[in-house]
Amino acid sequence: MSEAVIDRENGAVAAKGRSLAGRAANAVVSRLVILVPYLWLLIFFLAPFVIVFKISLSQTAIAMPPYDPVLSLADGVSGLLEQLRQLSIDNYVWLTEDALYFNAYVSSVVIAATSTFLTLLVGYPIAYGMARAPASLRPTLLMLVILPFWTSFLIRVYAWIGILKPEGLLNQFLMALNIIDSPLIILNTHTAIFIGIVYSYLPFMILPLYSSLEKMDYSLIEAAKDLGCTPNGAFWKITFPLSLPGVIAGCMLVFIPAVGEFVIPDLLGGSQTLMIGKTLWNEFFANRDWPVSSAVAVILLLILIVPIMIFQNAQARAQEQER
Structure with missing residues (x-):
C-alpha cells in the first residue's frame, strides 16, 4: 500500500x-x-x-416558626422519622369543613375569569390595531403599551382610588357634563376590582395577541373577501382562529395572577371582598396560622396547574394527530 x-x-x-x-x-x-x-x-x-x-401537614404552635414539627436532623434519622409521623392532613380536612375557603376559591375564580374576559375584549382591538399599523409606528405603540410598567404597580392602583371614589375625578367629570346628578358608587365594589385588574394586566393580554396578529398573513383576508366572505365572516373564520395561540397565552397570563390577586381587591374592593389572596394574607399575618394558609396555597396552586397540564396534554395529542 x-x-x-x-x-x-x-x-x-x-x-x-x-x-x-x-x-x-x-x-x-x-x-x-x-x-x-x-x-x-x-x-x-x-x-x-x-x-x-x-x-x-403540620400543626399550629405558639412558637417561632409557628408550626410543629420543625424537621431537624439533630436527633438523627430516628428523630426525623418520628417527626414525619406527626404530619397529618387535618388542615386539608378543615378546609373542606369551613365554607369560607370554598367561597373564597369560587369567588376568586369567577372574578378572575370575568376580568380575563373583559381584558380580552379590551385588548384584542388594541392588539389588532397595532398589528395593522404602519411598521414604522409599531415600536412607538409597543412602548406606549409597556409604559405603565415604568410606574410602581402599587402607585397605579392607588391612583384609581382617587379616580373612582365618590368625590373623585370620574364623578366630578360626569357631573360637570350633567350626565349624572349624584356620584356613582364604584369604589369598594366588584366593578372597581374589574377596572383595576383590566387596567393592571392589559399589557399581558395585548403583547401575546400582538405577537400572533403581527405574524399573520393578511393576504388570506383579501382572498376570503375576493371569494365573497364578509369582513365579519373573514374575522371569525380566519383572523380569530389564527390568533388563538395569542388569545390562550394572554388569557393565561391574566387569569393565573388574577386568581391570587391581593392588592387590587384590598384597595379597590374593600373589606367585604372575598378572594383567596386576602384569605391567605389574613391567615398568614393576622391569624398567624401558617399550616392552614399553606394548605390554602397548595390547593390554589393545584387549581391553577392541573387545568394547564390537562390543556397542554390535549394540545400535544392534537399536534401528534395532525402529524
Missing part, C-alpha cells in the same frame, strides 16, 4: 474522530442548556413548594 493511500486513511480516521468528539461535545452542551431551566425550576419552584406542602 502506498504512502498516499495510508495518509488518506489516517486523515479519514482523524476526521471521523474529530467528528465524533464534536458530536459528543455538542451533546454535552445541549444537555447543559436543558439542565439550566430544570435546575431553576427545582430551586425556585419545586423546593419552595415542598416546604409549603410540609408546613401544610
Whole structure:
C-alpha cells in the first residue's frame, strides 16, 4: 500500500474522530442548556413548594416558626422519622369543613375569569390595531403599551382610588357634563376590582395577541373577501382562529395572577371582598396560622396547574394527530 493511500486513511480516521468528539461535545452542551431551566425550576419552584406542602401537614404552635414539627436532623434519622409521623392532613380536612375557603376559591375564580374576559375584549382591538399599523409606528405603540410598567404597580392602583371614589375625578367629570346628578358608587365594589385588574394586566393580554396578529398573513383576508366572505365572516373564520395561540397565552397570563390577586381587591374592593389572596394574607399575618394558609396555597396552586397540564396534554395529542 502506498504512502498516499495510508495518509488518506489516517486523515479519514482523524476526521471521523474529530467528528465524533464534536458530536459528543455538542451533546454535552445541549444537555447543559436543558439542565439550566430544570435546575431553576427545582430551586425556585419545586423546593419552595415542598416546604409549603410540609408546613401544610403540620400543626399550629405558639412558637417561632409557628408550626410543629420543625424537621431537624439533630436527633438523627430516628428523630426525623418520628417527626414525619406527626404530619397529618387535618388542615386539608378543615378546609373542606369551613365554607369560607370554598367561597373564597369560587369567588376568586369567577372574578378572575370575568376580568380575563373583559381584558380580552379590551385588548384584542388594541392588539389588532397595532398589528395593522404602519411598521414604522409599531415600536412607538409597543412602548406606549409597556409604559405603565415604568410606574410602581402599587402607585397605579392607588391612583384609581382617587379616580373612582365618590368625590373623585370620574364623578366630578360626569357631573360637570350633567350626565349624572349624584356620584356613582364604584369604589369598594366588584366593578372597581374589574377596572383595576383590566387596567393592571392589559399589557399581558395585548403583547401575546400582538405577537400572533403581527405574524399573520393578511393576504388570506383579501382572498376570503375576493371569494365573497364578509369582513365579519373573514374575522371569525380566519383572523380569530389564527390568533388563538395569542388569545390562550394572554388569557393565561391574566387569569393565573388574577386568581391570587391581593392588592387590587384590598384597595379597590374593600373589606367585604372575598378572594383567596386576602384569605391567605389574613391567615398568614393576622391569624398567624401558617399550616392552614399553606394548605390554602397548595390547593390554589393545584387549581391553577392541573387545568394547564390537562390543556397542554390535549394540545400535544392534537399536534401528534395532525402529524
